[in-house]
Amino acid sequence: MKPTAKQVAHVAGVSIAAVSRAFTPGAPINPEKKKKIFAVAEEIGYISPARRTAKAVAASTITLVAGDLHNPFYPLVLDTLARHLQESGRQLLVYALPSDCNIDAVTDQVLAARPSGIIVTSASLTSNMARACRQNQIKAVLLNRIQRDMRINAVSCDNYQGGRDIGRLLLDRGCQRISLIGGVANTSTHAERVRGFRDVLAEAGRTIHAQASGNYQYEIGKQAAVHLLSAVQPPDAIFCCNDIMALAVIDAAKERGLRIPQDLAVAGFDDIPMASWSSYQLTTIRQPVERMVQEAVSLIDDPNIKASDNGFTRILSGMLVLRSSA
Amino acid sequence: MKPTAKQVAHVAGVSIAAVSRAFTPGAPINPEKKKKIFAVAEEIGYISPARRTAKAVAASTITLVAGDLHNPFYPLVLDTLARHLQESGRQLLVYALPSDCNIDAVTDQVLAARPSGIIVTSASLTSNMARACRQNQIKAVLLNRIQRDMRINAVSCDNYQGGRDIGRLLLDRGCQRISLIGGVANTSTHAERVRGFRDVLAEAGRTIHAQASGNYQYEIGKQAAVHLLSAVQPPDAIFCCNDIMALAVIDAAKERGLRIPQDLAVAGFDDIPMASWSSYQLTTIRQPVERMVQEAVSLIDDPNIKASDNGFTRILSGMLVLRSSA
DNA sequence: TGGCGTCTTGAAAATTTTTCACTACATGCA
């Protein structure tokens, strides 16, 4: 038996007209009464035909929640996603997280729009948000990040293999004091890139000569480079966990009159457009952005995957791009 | 007298149930009959309560149509706009124009979503799109571009004054062979920046020593630089109409062993994050992104401004940012 | 040809939305 507004009115102790008014945008109703009506409606599973229509219209929308649009890698993701959705007549909603907020700051807004799926990138999913997505039957996908404690869908480059590839390359180049500038410590991108890098060094009987943290940003990455290059035994190679930091390392090295790669080999991760600029010519791992976007949308579109499932993870190979920095 | 579904049914020669089905997503109805019902409904001004609700929900949405998210200036615009809208409980829809398409490619999609306003950036508005916005009572605003033939709202940096400021600076620096790399010829950003630059040189009895076109892109800008620097009398200063091209010029100059700014002074326009990187330290005009975004949203929100009005233009001052490149 | 399944349709029933009269409350003015 399908729930009706009449039942909502009975349970909430209001008139049927009040229930209808609660669901009609701009109709006069006491806000507290409106809240109560919505609570009861949700409890018994009632949704007005008008809201159902609004929901159906919104179902052709996918939402991107982006934690960092200043890193040139993520505008690429956004651009690719927008074009991909447009090709199938769909729309992209974008939420940009302020740098001092976590995703809980936008959870209510994001879910209120009833998108058919949510893609989160360069931000961590909170358990609050994960629960809310499940309750609202809205699928969420992490893009370029994996959170194993969250049971959430994820699409990521094979960061571990990328880290290995760079480690192998620097060893092959004969580098002796191979060092590392890491990203954000509690992210899978950082952890896996470092783990792959460290494993391949260990397999060759080597350890990371020196390590600093660059928070995935140019300025902090540059400070980390200055710190490492000031050591008594400075590195002769640095793997940076993303390109922006690697470009900062190159800048810092040049300021000290170091030649790239003769005095210092530098490698990054991402292959942002700036990596190919003449001042940098950065050797890096190219993330397969097109494929990653396709897979994320696929996960959302797959009818066999439910919002309440335990999460699927798809790992896609990156590609080593050789330029003159290492 | 408010139009009813009963009237639509009478005019279209169908039942009231058919009219309701036409407006209910997923309800079974012959597609041709559906089209006819919508046509009649539009003619007499009928919209079902369900569709009215969907429309009201969409009215808290603003759409950004972006022609170029690869230029780091525009992700900044997008990020600023998204955050600005979120603060007032609104949502941002994003459409990314493929590089071989004009805005007509997304007009139907964009308008079908019934946003409360459309912001177009790094793309030209077509007369088709302008007309469609007026018919649908949806306000459009050009951001960082002005099209005087379109009678459309626009918000822009004072490109003319910016061009003047750079010209004045290069003259003050004593540069003799002051040259120019332009952007995209039929854009207001190009035209005004060049005009300001040219006017200030003319006022000092000078002309532009040499000129090339860089299409606002790194690679083409670099080719233009190589061309200018290969001349018998190469420039000792180059003003590039955007930062990306200026960074490419610096790269090209360094490849030739030229010192910046002693052998070649370089200036740009935008103040993207990369302009402050150590390899570049670019002197440029900073566009007031926050203010521009605020003004664009203001134009959309202003109840006294109608979609059918002749268009308002707001010009905001940029700021000369001195670094070591000029 | 008959049976079955699918799609579309209008009449009628069910449900939702809107209208209207009323109440309560706040504000301004004499």
Added chain:
DNA sequence: TGCATGTAGTGAAAAATTTTCAAGACGCCA
């Protein structure tokens, strides 16, 4: 202080819309 006015919220009832259901049309297969 009392009265008039305006605004916001409300439920009953009228109006409008949506859904249900039975019927017809059509295509396919044995």
